[in-house]
Amino acid sequence: MSPVETEVNQRPWEELARTVGTGNSETVKAYLDTLASTEQSLALDRLSDEERHAVLTTLVPEDAADLVALLPDVQAIELIEDLTPGEAAAIIDELPSNLKADLIGELEDDDAAAILNVMEPQAAADCLRLSEYEDDEAGGLMVTEMLKYPVTWTGAQVIADLGDNADLYRDYDVQYAYLVDDQERLIGVLRMRDLLLSKRGTPIIENMIANPLSVEDKSKIGELIDLFDRHHFFGVPVVTSTDGKLIGVVHRAAVEEARAEQHDSDFLKTQGIVGGEEIRSMPLIVRARRRLAWLSVNIVLNMLAASVIAVYQDTLSSVIALAVFLPIISDMSGCSGNQAVAVSLRELSMGLVRESEWMRVWLKEVSVGMINGLALGVLIAGVSFVWKGNVYLGLVVGLALCLNTMIAVSIGGLVPLVLKRFKVDPAIAAGPILTTVTDMCGFFLVLSIASSMLDKLQ
């Protein structure tokens, strides 16, 4: 299971294809168990659609579900979409409630409908209800598998139930049992340890923690992160905002996992992967289209910025050396601006800055911009002087880079705050806006300053 072993295993997908060929579910299961989960992803990723389909249909639904459960969401969706509704339903039915809802939620609407149709009505209804929660709210992060008992029971009854259903409860978090009234409303929490230490006959109500902390199904992830930050709980019960019914438990790990996925897709968005998702096993046309969507916006913005150069063609043609510095100045300002964007995105997500604190961010950034702008400006001025021996050329490019760096960090620092304020996703939009403005300003500064001292430059 260690990285080392997986290195040894040269081409897991070939071996997997071979075992699937045998059509024996046990063989396939046995082979998959020898692979690390990343190796399983890799192997499935490399199989043909037919082979992949065969893997899921050869395995018994329970094993297929275990496999699907540990794949990245984006890959799991792909696999499910290749199946017939019947095959998919059988597998989804075996997944834990939160994964079940995630998958149904992320499938194309018609695929999802087709699958829900063939599912057992009650299960389908539950699944649909859960899938309506956002991924970043308690309802979307909770599992419905939990220990839940009428508050009227005795310790003996609970212990008996635990014994009778030991297998069913195997995967549950059994640190806490949740106690409800006849309206299914959360009344208290019973810690196993307290049950352990109590007389078997005593009503559990005597050992429970009354008015336990809980979150509403619509609570956002920020609230959950905060709650787990300050309490050492492993899980917190979720109640409906409408009638206070206990409907599930959110585990600390689920919250941390959601946070990791958030950071991951934000990263992809900043690099121009619209939707924050792409794996290379997706169809070529899908990948090309998604990337192009982002590129075509950028090229328009790029032309807009470059049009500034067109305005100053005469200046440029009389001091052609400037053409060498235009890309340097726009690129470098872009770099400085991106650093500021990154820090703002980060501080926003950590809560270290508020959307309204433009002045604070600007002061912090422009001071850095002044130092770095000066340093870079002097450097480039020196280089240009050494190259052309014209001190004024150095003055033009040095001054332009220095000023544009300050502009870039100011804009870079502020844009994420403004976008967030206007409910636009900063991760996807901040970059293009930044580079467009800094390119424009960069070109304008170099060429306008140059125009103002054209005689000295020739």
Next chain:
Amino acid sequence: MSPVETEVNQRPWEELARTVGTGNSETVKAYLDTLASTEQSLALDRLSDEERHAVLTTLVPEDAADLVALLPDVQAIELIEDLTPGEAAAIIDELPSNLKADLIGELEDDDAAAILNVMEPQAAADCLRLSEYEDDEAGGLMVTEMLKYPVTWTGAQVIADLGDNADLYRDYDVQYAYLVDDQERLIGVLRMRDLLLSKRGTPIIENMIANPLSVEDKSKIGELIDLFDRHHFFGVPVVTSTDGKLIGVVHRAAVEEARAEQHDSDFLKTQGIVGGEEIRSMPLIVRARRRLAWLSVNIVLNMLAASVIAVYQDTLSSVIALAVFLPIISDMSGCSGNQAVAVSLRELSMGLVRESEWMRVWLKEVSVGMINGLALGVLIAGVSFVWKGNVYLGLVVGLALCLNTMIAVSIGGLVPLVLKRFKVDPAIAAGPILTTVTDMCGFFLVLSIASSMLDKLQ
């Protein structure tokens, strides 16, 4: 605690400063408890060094530790460094073992040494030992707080101990108790539920799970992620690779959290924040220096790329319009390349691609590059034709952008694999390498193609 409430609370740092002024630890603690953890970070972030120092020293060490525990690492370090070794030691002593080790590990060596000096020798030794583990290995992620009993005990003894130390165990994961022999080696795991269902007098050895799964202290996070992917454990015991002694437990949530931090700092690195850490409350000079370190490398690479333009000055001065397209073509290729970089980084971290699979990645990327390059090339060719009415100009810029897009995605896709292969952090290095090469190629393509048909362009 909800985002809404925190919005209401206008300037928590002013209120915090005021309560600290009272010098009453209870008042400060009480006020902090009214704030969401992000609000606490925000408030501390905005206090002067003196005020911040006063907050930590006014609170009793245990409360100060609770506060430090829920701050982002980078901020916690800052706070601890402001304290005297004695003050710091008192607080660190109250932290859970893993946080304790994290902080000591991340402090400047001399600060850490000073603090360890004033700590109780045994505690200092433990702390030092733990701090020597990497953040991404089991030893660095585990907590040493766990239920550990001699395998020779009876259920009654365990239950008695649980009762006697209920307070101490309050924050523990009590789903499992770990059973060790007289050499402290892990022999079995006792599930609370099994203890619950057993006769009090029975030796626990009869109810334990023998030969339980465990990881070695040097196991990497990848192995832990895989293990938690395939088992529904909430925690896994950690044993020393040397003598198999049980030394701690890694919880699922700790692994997910480490993963989230990893993604986060990778994102900052790709944007040029060296070390993957910056918050604006850091000293100006530190922030400027770190950012400049990255920028100064980039500007050299940038000049290198731009030097290509210098070589073709004559071509450029005879067809000045080309100067408008140079930045567009280099920027757009950069965008396409970054998309490929992002997907490769992602697939590497998900295990969907191996470092050695250059050919596969290249084929996947160049096919996308062909489609998008063609689309962008046609677009820019059209624009240039409309602008200048010269079909050859369109041909030059269109062809150049098309070819350079294919080059950019090829390099973008491969560079992370190559860097990883040579143990260089792809997050920090891929971007600059990519843009340098694509800028160079872009400038070269436009200007060399133009030179070859100069007569038709004038």
